[in-house]
Amino acid sequence: MQSDAKIRTEYGTDSSPQSPGCSLRHFACEQNLLSRPDGSASFLQGDTSVLAGVYGPAEVKVSKEIFNKATLEVILRPKIGLPGVAEKSRERLIRNTCEAVVLGALHPRTSITIVLQVISDAGSLMACCLNATCMALVDAGVPMQALFCGVTCALDSDGTLVLDPTAKQEKEARAVLTFALDSVDQKLLMSTTKGLYSNAELQQCLAAAQAASQHVFRFYRESLQRRYSKS
């Protein structure tokens, strides 16, 4: 099963923000920016920006309580209009990812609520939501067995792989794949895909996402070091 996918690599930072090939856009993250939630984080990837707020572990309604672990709830709000079915499905994906890493057993009969607000959407929204969620959970001090990150890949019509695509690249792509990877072994926690791709392309995108996740985890580590170091 030889694949025909071409992957171009670019070394060095390019001046043009739209350079094709495998590079992640400019990242920025600010934690603890809201005073009311227990943890909050704003994650920016290029022009895509998501704000996450976490409340928990807190009181849970009796109808929703689980006797041996915490109840995770994710709420995603779009910028314009009322939330619809797409938001519900994204909420579920994020919830499944969080349930895999959050140590809910340490806080039984409590609720951990994650609220996400889309501030601007310019491509790879799902990955940005996942990253913001992880940083907000860290800021809230929720116990987790690993950190996680989201990476989006797009495959365009001639099979070129693009990481962290912009809105334009996503629209023109043949397939868009988003993966949630964990920080310990870069194992796959969640994947959601749209479009046509072959088996080989899927594995290649996954391998590329794993390589990209190293950068994201390095970013997490550096930003937390900056915050908690004594110097």
Add this chain to the structure above:
Amino acid sequence: MKETPLSNCERRFLLRAIEERKRLDGRQTYDYRNIKISFGTDYGCCIVELGKTRVLGQVSCELVSPKLNRATEGILFFNLELSQMAAPAFEPGRQSDLLVKLNRLLERCLRNSKCIDTESLCVVAGEKVWQIRVDLHLLNHDGNIIDAASIAAIVALCHFRRPDVSVQGDEVTLVHLTPFRTFLLVDPSEREERVMDGLLVIAVNKHREICTIQSSGGIMLLNEQVLRCSKIAGVKVAEITELIQKALENDQKVRKEGGKFGFAESIAKQRITAFKMEEAPVDTSDVEEKAEEILAEAEPPPDVVSKPVLWTPGTAQIGEGVENSWGDLEDSEKEDEDEGGSDEAIIFKGVRMDVGMEVSNTGSQEAPIVLSDSEEEETIILEPDKNPKKIRTQTISAKQEKAPSKTAAKKRKKKRTAN
């Protein structure tokens, strides 16, 4: 989540401090908190921070047909949402009272002030007009939502570029005053709002005309107090308008000069809780080999060929279904029925459904009770000293019976039909 109640000592402390003209954050009674306005990369997107209260505003437009009684006017639609991250008490079902009040007040202030000339939004009279939609999201609640929301709405509208012409409007700023018995506070924080007796909202435009005034909470104010408040509002509006103009000019300048704009730039660099990383290349040269390795090691997927059987147009069956797993039944009659029932029609509210799979039988257990007109009626005699027979669902009648009480009901129903 329930709102954390305010303790009595905290309440007393706040009221005593206000009596002595002291506020928790050290402000004077007529001082506003710091207002910070930042813009996003798209036009019409802004975030306003009034102290710690944060509101996100976004303006969008759409071409629609106008309202029947206003054929030459565009439509302006405001929507304020209290996000659940703003306060733990803002759950989807719970905040309707406050939400309606805020939305109504915001709409009144911004519509009555005529800050947007709706006639100018008309494209083709009677057919196509612009519908301008302003979405406001409260991100953090630290008091004075209405002021922050109104500033965000105005700034977003001023910043917005309609596809042909930019929308310019008269600025309207609301000033939220909180009377505490005889003490007035401007721009209350969340704690101060909790102990307040009532509130007075005055919307003033830059020409010092009062557009809207609302007093709620049942406090009684003297007319000189109201006049004083409106004077304060006038002064504050001038300051805030200047701030808005400056922020808009700055943003316009940065965009024209080609510099970086957007929320990324508004993150303060010197904060330790903020961190940035420039564009990073990712080495994906070995991706192909890795993928090939994985594919080589992986087992080929099992060969599954599905053979659907078409019963009638629109009904197909794949597979044989599973053996009924409900266990042994006391009545062998019932067992025969059940096995034979897998291919029988199930009457469901008068609609016939062909179901091939046995599994659906268990599904029909949850079907609502349907009056049975089947031939298989049985009279069940309840004997109090014996264990009542557990009657299985008759697949033909699709009735649900679990308890003896229900069998009694069945009996009663049968009696009625017999009569």
